[in-house]
Amino acid sequence: MVAPLYKDEKQARRVVNVVQEELHRSLSRPVRLVNGRISIAPEILAGTLSTWAMQNIRLNRQTRALVEYPCRSQGLVVETLGEYPLFTEMRLVQGPITDVVIVPAEQDPLFASGQFPLPRSVKTRMQLMEQIGVPLERMFTYIAHEVPANSVAMDRPLPLEAVTPPPSAHTLRQSERLGAIAHVSTISALKGFRRGLTTSVRGMVVGALATGVAAALLLDPIIFGALADERGMATWVVLAQWVW
Amino acid sequence: MHNTFLPEQYPAVEYFTDASSVVDESVVHGIYEGEMVIDAYPPTYPGISVSDFLHRTTVYEELPAPLAPRLRQGAFAGMALTLVGSLFLALLPTIQPLGASAPLLLLHGFFNAYLYWIASTPLLNYINGVLLSSSVVLLIVTRNLRRGRLPLHRLACVEAIGGSANLVLLLIPLSIICINFALWVLIFMVIVLIFALIVAALSVVL
Numbered sequence: 001m002v003a004p005l006y007k008d009e010k011q012a013r014r015v016v017n018v019v020q021e022e023l024h025r026s027l028s029r030p031v032r033l034v035n036g037r038i039s040i041a042p043e044i045l046a047g048t049l050s051t052w053a054m055q056n057i058r059l060n061r062q063t064r065a066l067v068e069y070p071c072r073s074q075g076l077v078v079e080t081l082g083e084y085p086l087f088t089e090m091r092l093v094q095g096p097i098t099d100v101v102i103v104p105a106e107q108d109p110l111f112a113s114g115q116f117p118l119p120r121s122v123k124t125r126m127q128l129m130e131q132i133g134v135p136l137e138r139m140f141t142y143i144a145h146e147v148p149a150n151s152v153a154m155d156r157p158l159p160l161e162a163v164t165p166p167p168s169a170h171t172l173r174q175s176e177r178l179g180a181i182a183h184v185s186t187i188s189a190l191k192g193f194r195r196g197l198t199t200s201v202r203g204m205v206v207g208a209l210a211t212g213v214a215a216a217l218l219l220d221p222i223i224f225g226a227l228a229d230e231r232g233m234a235t236w237v238v239l240a241q242w243v244w
Numbered sequence: 245m246h247n248t249f250l251p252e253q254y255p256a257v258e259y260f261t262d263a264s265s266v267v268d269e270s271v272v273h274g275i276y277e278g279e280m281v282i283d284a285y286p287p288t289y290p291g292i293s294v295s296d297f298l299h300r301t302t303v304y305e306e307l308p309a310p311l312a313p314r315l316r317q318g319a320f321a322g323m324a325l326t327l328v329g330s331l332f333l334a335l336l337p338t339i340q341p342l343g344a345s346a347p348l349l350l351l352h353g354f355f356n357a358y359l360y361w362i363a364s365t366p367l368l369n370y371i372n373g374v375l376l377s378s379s380v381v382l383l384i385v386t387r388n389l390r391r392g393r394l395p396l397h398r399l400a401c402v403e404a405i406g407g408s409a410n411l412v413l414l415l416i417p418l419s420i421i422c423i424n425f426a427l428w429v430l431i432f433m434v435i436v437l438i439f440a441l442i443v444a445a446l447s448v449v450l
Contacts, residue, residue, distance in 0.1 A: 086289045105297045106290070116297075117304035126298050136294035167309035175312040175397045182318025182404030186325065186411070225294045232289065239294065244304075 056083040056233060063227045063235035067139075070132050076125060079238040081224075086140060086232050092154050098146050101158055102224075105141035109160040117165055122240045126223075129239070139225035140234065146220055163221070165244045220244075308391040311400060316389045319400035322407025323379045329410030330372045336363045343417075348424045355420045362413070375406040 030044040040048075060083060071078045091102040110116045118126070130136050147162045222241045226234035311319070332339075336359065343359050346352075362368060382399055386392035389400060 086291070088290055104291050106292050111297070111300070114300070115307070116301045117307055118298075118301045119304045123298070123301065123303060126294070130295060130298065136298065137296075139294045140289065140291045141294045141297040165304065165307075168305045168307060170305055171307075171309040171394050171397070172312070174394055175309065175315055178397050178401035179312035179315030179318060182322065182401045183314040185408035186318045186321035186404045187314075223294075223297075228289070 052231075055229065055231065059083055059227070059229050059233060059235050063237060067134050067225070067227065067237050070134055071129060074128060074132055076129065081236040081238065083233050083235050084226075086226060086228055086234050090154070090158060092152055095149065097149060099149050099152060100144055100146050101152055101163075102142055102144045103158060105143050107158070108143050108145075108163070109158055110163055111143075113160065118240075119242055122223075122242055126240060135227070136225065139227050139237075142224040142226060142236075144222040144224065306393055308386075308393050309397075310391050311386065311389050311397060315397060315400050315404075318404035319379075319382070319389055322404035323376075323383075325407035325410045325414075326372055326375045326379065326403070329407075329413055330369075330376060332414055333362065333369055333372060346421075346424075347428075348420070349427050350424055351420050355417060358416060358420075368413070371406070372410070375403060379403050 030041050032039045060080070063080060068078055068080055088104060090107060093100040093102070105111050105116075108116065126136070145158075145163045151162050152158060220241055220243045223239045225237045225239045227237070228234035340359050340363055344356050346355075348355055378399060382392075382396060382403065383389065386396055386400075392400075
C-alpha cells in the first residue's frame with residue numbers, strides 16, 4: 001500500500017494553489033518593461049521565434065498552393081521570393097547605374113493618374129490568373145520601377161516623369177507607315193508647300209527624339225503580389241515583369 | 245477583446261481608413277507612449293489588392309502616342325486641300341457660267357461636262373463636309389495633331405488621302421485651264437513674232 005504524500009486534503013490543496021500561483025505569475029509577466037527596455041523570458045522568446053518561423057512556413061506553403069501551383073498548371077511562371085514584412089512607404093535602393101523604387105501600388109504616380117499602363121500580354125496574363133482562381137483580391141500590390149540614378153529623392157513623392165513609359169513602339173511604327181502614305185499622297189504632290197511645313201514639323205522631330213532618349217532610360221517595372229497574414233508578414237510573389 | 249497585455253483602463257480607440265484594404269479586419273487600437281501593446285487584432289495595411297489594381301489599369305498599346313512627323317505634315321496638307329476643295333465646290337455655281345463662256349481652245353466640252361458633274365453630285369459635298377468636321381475633331385482631340393491613339397493616327401491618314409482626292413478634283417479643271425492658257429500664250433507669242441517680222445521686213449524695205 002502506498003502511503004499518502006500529505007496527511008490531509010487541505011494541506012494538498014494549499015500546495016497545489018501555491019504552485020498554480022507561481023505558474024500564473026510566470027505566465028502573466030512573460031514580457032516586461034524594465035527601465036524602458038523590453039525584457040522577454042528566454043523560453044517565451046524561443047517559443048515566439050519558433051512560432052514565427054512556423055507561421056512563415058505555413059504562409060509560404062499557402063502561397064505556393066494558392067498562387068504558384070495553379071499558375072504553373074496553366075504554364076504561367078511566377079517567382080515566389082519569400083516572406084518579408086509589408087510596408088507602407090516608398091523604398092529606394094540606390095545603385096551605381098540605376099536606382100530601384102518600390103512602392104505600394106496606390107502610391108505609384110502612374111496609378112494615381114488613373115492610367116496605369118499594362119502591356120496587353122501582361123494584362124491578359126493577370127486576367128488569366130484571376131480566372132483560374134488565384135486569390136488576387138487577397139494580395140497586396142507593390143510595384144518596382146527601375147529609374148535613372150539619382151532621379152528620385154527619398155523625402156519627396158515619386159515624380160510621374162521618372163516612371164512614365166515611352167510611347168508604344170507598335171503605335172509609332174504604324175504612325176510611321178501611315179505617315180509615309182499621307183506624305184506620298186499630299187506632300188509629294190505639293191512640294192511647293194514643303195518648305196513652310198517643314199519648319200513647323202521640326203519641333204515635333206525634336207520631341208520624338210526626346211521621347212526616344214527617355215525610352216532608353218526607362219527600364220523594367222515589376223508587379224509584386226504579397227499574400228499577407230495577420231502579423232503583417234507576406235509571401236512576396238513576382239506576378240509580372242516586362243520591359244517597355 | 246481579451247488581451248493580457250493591454251491595460252483595461254485605456255479605452256480602445258478605433259479608426260477606419262478611407263483606402264480600401266485587403267485585410268478584412270479594419271479595427272486597430274491606439275498605442276500609448278511607453279506602453280507595450282500586443283493586440284489580438286491584426287494590423288491594417290493601407291493598400292489595394294492586385295484584383296482592384298488590375299481593374300484600374302489601361303492597355304499600354306492603346307495609350308496616346310505622338311503622330312509621326314510625316315503623318316502630321318500630310319494630315320495638315322490634306323486638311324488644307326479639303327478646305328480649298330470645299331471652297332471650290334461652294335463657289336462652283338458662280339464659276340460654272342464663267343467656265344461655259346470661257347474661250348477654251350482645247351477640251352472645252354469636257355471642261356463644261358466636268359464642272360456640271362461636280363456641281364450635280366452632292367456626294368462630294370457630303371464627303372468634304374465629313375472630312376472637314378472630322379478634321380476639326382481630330383485637331384481638338386490630338387491637340388493640334390500632337391498625340392493620339394492609333395485610330396486617330398489612321399484618321400489623320402484618311403484626312404491626307406481625302407485632301408489628295410480634293411487635289412485631283414481641283415487639278416483636272418486647273419490643268420485644262422493651264423493648257424489652254426499656255427496655248428493662248430503661244431498663239432499670242434506667234435502673233436507677236438509675226439508682227440515683229442512684218443515690222444522688221446517693212447523697215448528693211450523702207
